[in-house]
Amino acid sequence: MVSEVHNNPAAILRVERLSMKFGGLIAINDLNFEAKRGAITALIGPNGAGKTTVFNCITGFYKPTEGMLTMTRQNGEEYLLERMADFVITKKAKVARTFQNIRLFSGLTVLENLLVAQHNPLMLSSGFTVLGLLGFPTYKKAAADAIEKARFWLEKINLVDRADDPAGDLPYGAQRRLEIARAMCTDPELLCLDEPAAGLNARESAELNKLLLDIRDETGTSILLIEHDMSVVMEISDHVVVLEYGTKISDGTPESVKNDPKVIAAYLGVEDEEVVELIEQAEAAGVDDITAAVDLLSTEALHEIEEAHPEMAPTALIPATGTPKAKRARTAVAGAPAAKTAPGKSRGAPTPARTPVKPTGATKAGVISNALPEPRGGKADKLILIQGIGPVNERKLNEHGIFHFDQIAAWKKADIIAAEIYLDFDGRIAREDWIGQAKRLAREGRTPAPRKTGGAK
Structure with a gap:
């Protein structure tokens, strides 16, 4: 099979035929995609789709079973990430990451967390502590530069006033932003963010969106992110890759991906043939994105209705218009003898149960x-x-x-x-x-x- 990914000079990261197996479990299966330079690329999919496993392969936490991960820096140097140790990937390939669970040094101050991220240049300028102890000018300049860089990022994340507070005392949303700022203090060319909006409220998500757009536009850093918050993904992403069971099912612009039947099927937990009818009814109800479709067309909700009303056929249980929530459909069905049908279908008594068809x-x-x-x-x-x-x-x-x-x-x-x-x-x-x-x-x-x-x- 010829790889879908070619030597594209506009790509900062090329993932080619990536596979990751844990014993008999195939977590990633022959994955191909590109992350464009200076763009925000989102990696989405249901829980267990293998998104974090992809991140762990890119950043050196896992060694892939098969495949090639090529990082191309701005100076033209190429690095095969699958052959490198995790700390070398950060130092030489200039790839930084955050994690699903916040991993700050909670006992250190906010400023100290940003200085820790600059450990390598500080140690080098200090001659591995000797020149620093002797007060050499090179170390003093490096220390001043490190503090100035930390101050710059504290201003970007609105935490200058909390610089001397322990990082563990910050609100959750501020800790998320601090973790991103700490990663940026390593001067990455590719920033990998694992669910940065997890646990954030609407205001904090808006602040995160602005921060990520500023990072892309002002520093030129490419961003690869995993995210379940579709409002974040659709608002800031330039390119979206969708995984299901470790296999890529869609790859393109946010607009094309969110209307892809395979993507909606993956989020709803139904198959492609079934989702065609659901999409038509979602459009009739004014639904135009994945999250609303999941909310409106939950198959679990339909199963609950069917159990409560076994005399009703499945096609009569799906609301065609007027209800933005599946639970409202349950309420409407519970109080009425018949449900609305899809446009173009006759209204009236519920469709009788389907008679099994004998094999021919x-x-x-x-x-x-x-x-x-x-x-x-x-x-x-x-x-x-x-x-x-x-x-x-x-x-x-x-x-x-x-x-x-x-x-x-x-x-x-x-x-x-x-x-x-x-x-x-x-x-x-x-x-x-x-x-x-x-x-x-x-x-x-x-x-x-x-x-x-x-x-x-």
Whole structure:
């Protein structure tokens, strides 16, 4: 396979065929992308997509299993980051980073935290302490320059008045800005920020946006950031790369990415075929970004409605207009006999439950070894309880004679291949462990405890 990334002089970082494996787990799978010089590149995706693993490979915390990471400095020097130690990457390749969890020296003052970041030039000018002890002018000048640089960044982050306060006494948002300023004191050409807006309120996020834009515009530093706050990503990013299960699913401008069906599907937890209808209904409701779509079209919310109203078909459970929140849809359905349908569909009584379709030659009868003409006992299992199966895919499985968890649990390799053909998947059944989930659900008698949503990463 030819790499998607070429020797582009405008790229400060080229990631080519990057893969990272932990035993049998593939965290990053054949990833290719570029970070442009002087631009803000965002790396986004659901929790567990592999974003921080990419950062750890770029900054030397992990050694990639495969692939090449090429950093090109302004002077034309190229560094292969996958071959370098983490401290050498910072010193020679001029790559700095922050972490998801703040890692300041809380017992040192705000000023001292910025001076620590300038340890290398200070030690060099002091002759590794000897010249400093003797008071040589070179060390005095270097110390004065370090303080001046620290003062510059304290002014940028509005913390000059807190210079002598312990860093641990600062508010959370101020600590975030201080950590970015400390990284900038190393004079990086590429600044990697891991969720810099995590835990910030709206005002603090706005201050962060201004700080990052100033860094890009005034210093020329390229920024690569991981972020879940889509308001930050869409407002300041020049380029967005989207990961899901360690694989790139979209790459382009913020405008093109936020309307990409694959991206919305990844954030909603549904498949591409299913998300087409959701996008149409989201547009009818005035939704034009990922975060609003997630809020409006939560499949978990639809499952709750379906459990409360089993007589209603899935297509009648999705609000077409007027409600910005999925929970409002639940309230509306609970108090009315029918829900609004998508534009162009008839209104009135709920659509009757779908009658299972018997497999035919067109549905590849016989390819799935244990397909059934109809559900046992006239009642199919709720296949959407398997993570990765939505209402549309459940319908497709039923149409191909798959109604029960134990059928999926008994699939062989040939059955998986056949199912992926008509589901139009690419390895996702094995990746999401449908068979393992189905075995567990079959053992539990198809009445598992409700799945938890959200929570820690």
